[in-house]
Amino acid sequence: MATTTKIMVGIDNQIIELIGADKEAFLKDRAKIQLLEAEYKAKQDARESAIKKLADIAGLTKEELASIL
Secondary structure: OOOOOOEEEEEEOEEEEEHHHHHHHHHHHHHHHHHHHHHHHHHHHHHHHHHHHHHHHOOOHHHHHHHOO
């Protein structure tokens, strides 16, 4: 059985349900934002990993790393 999701948005003091093309555009934008957030998190995780590896290899303290970065 298929389920549908109602999407309600507030504009000024009114709450309306998105339908049709507006709903599709909203869902598309939300998916794009979620993808961008996932990519950003992956880059942040990779950066943190690289910094940790650099600190371990070079024997740098957090303060020394902070001064470099």
